Amino acid sequence: MNKISLTALVASAALTATVPALTLTLTLAPAPAASAAPRAPLAGPTVAAPEQITGHAPSLHPEGIAWDPTRRAFLVSSVRHGTVSVVRPDGSTRTLVSDSRIISTYGVHVDRARGRLLVAYADLGVAEKSTERTAHRTGGLGVFDLATGRALHVVDLTHLSPRQGAYAVNDVAIGPDGTAYVSDVSGDAIYRVDRHGRASVLIRDARLTDGHGVGVNGLVLHPAGHLLAVNYGDGRLLRIPLRHPERLTEVALDAPLHGGDGLALRPDGALVAVTNNLANPRGTDAVHVLRSTDGWRTARVAASRTPWPVRGPSTVAPTPYGDYVVSGRLEVVFAPGTPTTDDFVIHRTTTAG
Numbered sequence: 001m002n003k004i005s006l007t008a009l010v011a012s013a014a015l016t017a018t019v020p021a022l023t024l025t026l027t028l029a030p031a032p033a034a035s036a037a038p039r040a041p042l043a044g045p046t047v048a049a050p051e052q053i054t055g056h057a058p059s060l061h062p063e064g065i066a067w068d069p070t071r072r073a074f075l076v077s078s079v080r081h082g083t084v085s086v087v088r089p090d091g092s093t094r095t096l097v098s099d100s101r102i103i104s105t106y107g108v109h110v111d112r113a114r115g116r117l118l119v120a121y122a123d124l125g126v127a128e129k130s131t132e133r134t135a136h137r138t139g140g141l142g143v144f145d146l147a148t149g150r151a152l153h154v155v156d157l158t159h160l161s162p163r164q165g166a167y168a169v170n171d172v173a174i175g176p177d178g179t180a181y182v183s184d185v186s187g188d189a190i191y192r193v194d195r196h197g198r199a200s201v202l203i204r205d206a207r208l209t210d211g212h213g214v215g216v217n218g219l220v221l222h223p224a225g226h227l228l229a230v231n232y233g234d235g236r237l238l239r240i241p242l243r244h245p246e247r248l249t250e251v252a253l254d255a256p257l258h259g260g261d262g263l264a265l266r267p268d269g270a271l272v273a274v275t276n277n278l279a280n281p282r283g284t285d286a287v288h289v290l291r292s293t294d295g296w297r298t299a300r301v302a303a304s305r306t307p308w309p310v311r312g313p314s315t316v317a318p319t320p321y322g323d324y325v326v327s328g329r330l331e332v333v334f335a336p337g338t339p340t341t342d343d344f345v346i347h348r349t350t351t352a353g
Contacts, residue, residue, distance in 0.1 A: 049321040053345070054343060054346075055091045056091050056343050056344075057344075059080045059081070059341065059342060060328070061078060061080045061333045062079070062326055062344055063330060064106050064119075064120070065346065066108040066110045067110065067319040067324075068146070069320075070146060073088070074087040076108070076328075077119065078104070079124070079127065079330065081098075082104050082121065082128075082129060083105060084108055084119055097117065097119065099144075099154060103121065104122055104123055104130070105120070105121050106119075106121065106171065107170055107171035107183075108120075109172050109174055111146070116143055116144065116178075117146045118144075118174060119142040120140075120171055121142055122138065122167060123136065123137070124168060126334060136166050136186075137167060139184060140155045140157040140169060140182075141154075141157065141199075142154050152197070153193075155199050156199075157199055160189070160201055161184075166186045166187075166213075167187070168186040169183070170183050171262070171263075173220050173221040174221065178194070179194050180193040181219060185215050186214070187209075189202075189205075189208065189215075190219070190229065203246065205248055207238070210233030210236075211234075214233030215232075216231055216232075217229075217260060217262075218315070219263060220263045220264060222296065224295060225241060226241045226296070227240040228271060230261075230273060232259060232261065232279070233280065235257040235259070235283075236256060237251040237260070237299065251298065252298040252299070257275055258283045258284070259276050259278070259282065260273055261276055262274040264317065269292075270290065270353050271289070271291075272287065272288070272316050272349070274316050274325055275288065276314065278331055285311060286307060289301070289303045289352070291353060302353035303351045308347075310347050311329075312327050312329065312330050313325045313347075322348045324346050324347065324348050325349055327344065327346075329341050
């Protein structure tokens with residue numbers, strides 16, 4: 001498989017007019033004590049937290065997922081439509097973000113402190129709005145008002161790269177000061193976008209790639225001041241200090257995270273890592289919990305759920321009721337000649353580690 005087509009699938013493995021904010025209550029009760037997420041009561045009657053939500057929307061195909069505490073609902077991206085949607089308790093969706101400049105959306109992140117929604121966007125040639133001019137040639141970060149979906153900044157990141165084409169911007173993490181850090185699966189760089197929408201390169205380093213053009217996919221910001229990022233191709237977990245990113249190191253693991261896609265940090269310090277084999281034959285559809293006792297210089301897999309019960313998991317959203325993983329039927333989107341589908345699955349992991 002050539003670099004561009006591999007990158008297109010890799011980024012997928014990972015992600016109407018603007019509508020007013022919705023007031024939705026996802027009637028979940030806190031998960032059992034095995035989940036390390038903090039507990040928070042919900043107003044009104046509750047039922048047991050569902051193990052699985054089956055979403056439905058015309059060919060939505062979400063790659064990214066985030067928990068929105070202001071709505072008590074999930075937000076999902078769309079590889080096909082380039083939108084961000086609120087998922088209702090019954091699995092139906094309502095569009096929150098729709099911007100003509102954005103072709104496909106991938107990683108999503110809620111910045112509750114500033115009332116923002118951050119969205120990684122790209123064009124891997126499978127979206128409704130994709131054209132020969134835009135496919136693999138666009139990528140960046142969208143910043144939106146969390147309440148209304150109004151665009152605050154749409155930041156093109158391709159001008160920061162010396163490469164021509166093959167962009168696959170995929171995930172975003174946010175720092176305590178509001179700075180966003182953005183990955184590009186097809187590149188050797190991690191980008192930085194400040195609160196004012198000004199973009200720069202945090203680090204450009206060949207060590208971010210697997211030697212065959214596949215770079216960093218999922219990333220999270222650790223409170224100690226470093227990024228943790230996973231390479232989808234070779235499964236390495238990388239530790240990148242924000243103050244000295246050139247001091248990038250590989251986290252010594254007991255097993256590589258082949259097909260590593262979405263990452264999330266639990267409040268107890270554990271790292272949840274989603275892997276899949278959508279574009280990596282060595283990958284497995286699984287969710288792993290990793291722990292470290294030395295500041296993420298080394299780490300071990302404390303627990304795994306493999307195989308994952310739903311095909312093609314991509315990203316994970318910690319919630320007060322457990323960690324939920326989205327499977328957006330991406331294997332359908334990237335299979336030539338295969339019709340798109342209208343269903344996707346959000347499944348809770350009970351892997352405690």
